[in-house]
Amino acid sequence: MSQTKRPRKSRGLSSVHPAAAAIDIGATMHVAAVGPDRDKEPVRTFRTFTGGLERLADWFARCGIKTIAMESTGVYWIPVFEILEQRGFEVIVVNARDAKHVPGRKTDVSDAQWLQRLHEHGLLRASFRPQAEIAGLRAYLRQRE
Secondary structure (H helix, E strand, O other), X not given: OOOOOOOOOOOOXXXXXXXXXXXXXXXXXXXXXXXXXXXXXXXXXXXXXXXXXXXXXXXXXXXXXXXXXXEEOOOOHHHHHHHHHHOOOEEEEEEHHHXXXXXXXXXXXXXXXXXXXXXXXXXXXXXXXXXXXXXXXXXXXXXXX
């Protein structure tokens, strides 16, 4: 005798950042995601050259994005971060280890969508990033060494 499962009452998470986006950073291509209500094509890929990064920033502006979370394991996030920050977006870099341990995510597209949902609900923690003046000084001192 099998019992039919009754649907649980859905407890929706409140949206902390309703205008949130996410980027899965790669060496040759970045996969960006916005909420499904922001664009008819909520996941797009962009090349890593300056023209592609400018198109990415333009797309975020057209979608009304205010805050962006990026996941990167290397240094490929730096140019994207700087362009988006110059355009006035609030940008955070997320440690890949904090978001990777969820089963079922195998592609860059699903990674970007998952990051976007986590960021929208305020569930991601930003990695430490010093202010621009301090970051410049640190780079200069490391170069001298």
